[in-house]
Amino acid sequence: MEKLTTLTGTGVPLRRSNVDTDQIIPAVFLKRVTRTGFDDALFYAWRRNPDFVLNKPEYADGRILVAGPDFGIGSSREHAVWALHDYGFRVVIASRFADIFYGNTAKNGVLAAIMPQESVELLWKLLEEEPGRQMTVDLGQRTVTCGDVVLPFEVNDYVRWRLMNGYDDIDLTLQHEDDIAAYEAMRAERFPFKPKTIPALHEPDQAIESAREPQGDEWAGPIGAR
Amino acid sequence: MGMTLAEKVWADHLVRKGDDGAPDLLYIDLMLMHEVTSPQAFEGLRLAGRTPRHVDQLVATEDHNTPTVDIDRPNPDETSATQLTTLERNCKEFGVRLHPLGDADQGIVHAFAPMLGLTQPGMTIVCGDSHTSTHGAFGALAFGIGTSEVEHVMATQTLSLKPFKTMAINIEGDLPADVSAKDIILAIIAKIGTGGGQGYVLEYRGKAIEQLSMDARMTICNMSIEAGARAGMIAPDETTFAYLKDRPHAPQGELWDQAVEYWRTLKTDDDAQFDAEVTLRAEDLEPFVTWGTNPGQGVPISGSVPAPEDFADATERAAAERALDYMGLEAGTPIRDIPVDTVFIGSCTNGRIEDLRIAAEIMKGRRKADSIHRVLVVPASSRIRLQAEEEGLDRIFKDFGAEWRNAGCSMCLGMNPDKLVVGERSISTSNRNFEGRQGKGSRTHLASPAVAAATAIRGTISTPADL
Structure with a gap:
């Protein structure tokens, strides 16, 4: 994973609360089997609107997104973080993040920086006064600098350490292989009733009839055709 | 402790x-x-x-x-x-x-x-x-x-993982006959908000919860995430x-x-402390429907579409304004006056056999309203589909004018072809009413299977009591 220590780039004010992951990337883009190439899908519906902030040329090369509270709610899709990352955002600032989204950011080298709503409002004001303004995020100092204003942000120590070093989670966990093995030995002893998916047990197999769209005058027609 | x-x-x-x-x-x-x-x-x-x-x-x-x-x-x-x-x-x-x-x-x-x-x-x-x-x-x-x-x-x-904090959600007293698990969870989300459960595991407790079937308990725990909580739990019994x-x-x-001996130990001790606690009286609940574009934007069915001015918090006010615009709704409109185009009964929230039985019971011997464009009934799994067919529910749905589909997520998230078109309004037993969730420009009202079925009959948002 790429390291993140300091970043200077264009700040983008996104004056919206409850930005759910369906807005960040609609489900129709989740059919892909790759991990990259989602930049065009980011905020797909909103970007159809010429007034949307990312459609203003000054903000087009945004690197730091400043959003309202409860950013990333809804679906667990990590594609939301991949889309932000592919577009160029390495930092999202908000007063509150949804749990699953928050967890997904750090695994992709993206910082979710938490600061009070008053600080977010101040940044919105600064970024709107001078569109395209550069901001600097310093993960070591836990500060955001925008013009003369320096604002502190919150980040969990462990997340910060991982981001700054670009560590891979699986490697970190596998350092504790002995602990996992010890737990599994205890588990087999104490919880012998825990289910195993293999061999597969199930009710008798039955054929599933394929549904058909109804025909006739009363029917509204295939959904896709409207 | x-x-x-x-x-x-x-x-x-x-x-x-x-x-x-x-x-x-x-x-x-x-x-x-x-x-x-x-x-x-x-x-x-x-x-x-x-x-x-x-x-x-x-x-x-x-x-x-x-x-x-x-x-x-x-x-x-x-x-x-x-x-x-x-x-x-x-x-x-x-x-x-x-x-x-x-x-x-x-x-x-x-x-x-x-x-x-x-x-x-x-x-x-x-x-x-x-x-x-x-x-x-x-x-x-x-x-x-x-x-x-x-x-x-x-x-x-x-x-x-960092340990979660714990929040007790107590639903005290007896549930009125016309109130379902979906109404309980929509009321909880409206009360604590889409961020209210953030960082917590919710534990649903109280007499009204204990009386629920497993299918109903799954409906409640399912939407814990819509209250911002990653997990919701109910003690096994x-x-x-x-x-x-x-x-x-x-x-x-x-x-x-x-x-079973181990499972019986899995309940909160009497002297345990929750980090937070919320209590609702079951008697005060009624069928609930969302009017906006996040699951916290819901009201009892007897209510009206709120006005942005009703919200003291500036962020919520702005969100309400956007939501009304997106949903094409006027503040003050009684919920029961809202006409819908499409009815979706299904999803991991309300696509289980009991949900289908409730819908079928209401639809039995009736026809969908002429103004209703489409009624889609999608069982959550193929076994549920087989069970429903064994009980003859598929016939009831078809006679009603509904489409009886194969199992899957379907119109809940608009990934497969089951989508709404721009401006189309649905009443949906699913879990999210986000902008564009059921298709680009889709307008979603979340509700229980009973409300969805009654709405399919009357054409406007209704409860079985309105029939």
Whole structure:
């Protein structure tokens, strides 16, 4: 994973609360089997609107997104973080993040920086006064600098350490292989009733009839055709 | 001091306590997988030269992306077809059990696993899907994860996690006859907000919860995520054990007795402390419907569409303004005056057999309103579909003028062809009313199966009492 220590780039004010992951990337883009190439899908519906902030040329090369509270709610899709990352955002600032989204950011080298709503409002004001303004995020100092204003942000120590070093989670966990093995030995002893998916047990197999769209005058027609 | 249910399950899965602010390492009993959030995880595993640590603690199915008609014909959407064949190839390569489209156990991850008896009290269950909270209805600690975490679980059978805080949600007293589990959870979300449960595991408690069936408990736990909580739980009891007994993967014989003995210990101790507590009186509840574009924007069906000025908080006020505009609604309109175009009954929230029975009971001997464009009934899993057909529910739906579909996520998230068009208004038993969730420009009102069925008859948002 790429390291993140300091970043200077264009700040983008996104004056919206409850930005759910369906807005960040609609489900129709989740059919892909790759991990990259989602930049065009980011905020797909909103970007159809010429007034949307990312459609203003000054903000087009945004690197730091400043959003309202409860950013990333809804679906667990990590594609939301991949889309932000592919577009160029390495930092999202908000007063509150949804749990699953928050967890997904750090695994992709993206910082979710938490600061009070008053600080977010101040940044919105600064970024709107001078569109395209550069901001600097310093993960070591836990500060955001925008013009003369320096604002502190919150980040969990462990997340910060991982981001700054670009560590891979699986490697970190596998350092504790002995602990996992010890737990599994205890588990087999104490919880012998825990289910195993293999061999597969199930009710008798039955054929599933394929549904058909109804025909006739009363029917509204295939959904896709409207 | 005593422990809460969530703390007990956490403690029993602790592989390693994190030091110096590092997260704990938690053991994962079961991971459910599907086509959308797994391909990049399998690819990561392959690139690192790893294999799943315990393939017998994984199970996969196809649900998000699958068509709900013509499942015996080639999938006309090539990208969807590729995603499905990718899952099939990955499962074959790594030896993961898969219930593909056409299999009797195929269906939404959160519907098929409990029916197989794979969801049991006291387990840790994860899936790359936020509605994994559903399984908390059995007293399991179950939550959604991202794709990187899916890969992490395959490689290590663990997850690095900070302990959750705990919140008690007490529903006291007896539930009125016309109030369902869906109404309870929509009322809770309206009360605490979409961020209210953030960082918490919710434990639903109280007499009204204890009286609920397993299907109803799953509806409640399912939407914990809509309140911002990653997980919701209900302590296992006789209802839970009766549901599980003799399911294919339930323990048998002596192991059953041993399991039940352990499961009985899985309840919050009398002297345990929750970090937060919320109480609702069941008698005060009534059927609930959302009017806006997040699940917290809901009101009782007897109410009206609120005005932005009704909200003291500036952020909520701005959100309400946007929502009214998007939804094409006027403040002050009585909820019962809102006409809808399409009715969707299904999803991991309300696509189980009891939901279908409730809808069928109301639709029986009636026809959908002429103004209703379409009524889609989509069972959550293929076994549920078979059960419904055995009970003759499919006939009732068809006679009503509804479409009876194959199992899957369908119109809940608009990934397969079951979508609304721009400006089309639905009443939906699913879980999210986000902008564009059911298709670009779609307008969604979340409600219970009873309200959805009554609305299909009258054409405007209704309860069975209005018929």
